[in-house]
């Protein structure tokens with residue numbers, strides 16, 4: 193059996209492709225379809241660890257949740273994790289194969305395409321429907337040669353494509369018509385309709401525009417999705433800029449937004465928590481007084497540490513500690529808290545060592561071969577349950593690890609808790625996603641009557657809202673025929 197394949201491409205980055213794919217996945221599942229998400233090629237620094245022991249983009253992990261299945265490497269066979277403005281780590285079928293610049297990657301694309309097709313074949317055999325997400329826009333004419341992310345894939349597997357555009361940023365008709373104009377005739381022919389996203393206002397005023405669009409292009413508008421406020425989905429890559437106003441916030445948390453921050457989805461639970469005021473600290477900004485500073489993960493730990501020092505934030509963090517503030521380092525952030533970071537093989541840039549901030553007595557060496565784990569255990573304080581995932585090349589060692597942050601199932605320990613109880617280092621991404629661990633950590637940071645929050649349940653509710661929006665606002669008769677819904 194071969195699955196129904198339907199692809200979503202966007203007129204721009206952030207047009208809403210990931211959310212629409214998530215929505216369609218849950219909608220199809222509601223209709224009893226065994227469905228899987230697929231993103232041939234993704235570029236993101238937020239990744240998830242799969243059940244088959246690899247690494248994929250986090251958006252595909254959320255889409256897997258929408259499908260009711262565990263994340264697998266086939267859902268995102270090629271992942272590019274940029275670690276400079278010109279180079280990226282290339283991850284194929286869940287594992288890093290090389291560091292490449294754009295030119296190397298262009299020649300490598302033939303192999304990448306093989307990997308994409310292998311995953312495509314496996315998924316279309318195992319599922320009844322596969323909903324595919326493109327990347328960026330298909331109209332990047334300079335990237336069309338050997339494209340595997342958008343029309344190159346759609347042409348190879350001969351699937352219908354929905355084009356989505358964001359009306360909130362303006363220019364929606366120009367985006368749709370212009371994108372179509374830049375496609376080849378056969379690519380244009382496979383665009384089966386448009387979805388307009390993030391609409392607010394009076395639909396009656398939009399109608400003449402929709403009528404014009406259908407006349408002009410000969411293609412239907414499949415629906416207009418409303419601007420859905422407060423969705424708890426994980427950002428694929430871009431850092432969310434909007435800061436919700438929270439009248440009940442009592443714990444102030446500051447996260448330095450490092451240039452190569454990785455897995456900033458770690459902070460989704462804090463962003464959603466009604467009592468936490470989460471502040472992402474940008475370049476040139478002085479850290480405000482706060483209860484807790486969190487050093488996030490980083491794809492280029494030594495370079496980001498140098499950048500943090502250049503901002504003068506190391507001195508600000510030292511002052512924060514003198515005033516009794518709490519500090520957490522996650523993954524790359526934990527490595528920065530140690531005495532030194534060694535990269536003898538140049539895995540993350542120029543080979544060499546850097547002095548760490550030396551607040552924890554440990555050192556880290558980056559090694560070939562990434563550690564990818566899905567972990568469960570208990571915090572060594574508060575006895576709270578914790579789960580998370582690890583993605584790192586660094587191996588840390590030193591006396592500080594003798595007082596671990598958590599004791600993991602299977603006998604391993606994780607991270608460190610400083611003797612004065614002020615500083616925590618952990619390799620666990622997603623550490624705030626476990627309601628018990630979140631509660632214990634907020635209490636440790638000074639929020640004594642923290643309300644409980646389950647970010648997984650919030651995500652689930654958001655996925656349900658998205659599927660409701662499909663049901664209410666899109667042409668479901670068409671969707672049923674494309675996805676094989678009875």
Ligand SMILES: NC(=O)CC[C@H](N)C(=O)O
Nearest residue numbers: 489490523524584585586
């Ligand atoms: N996710 C991370 O923060 C990774 C930290 C560091 N880049 C490593 O690979 O060890």
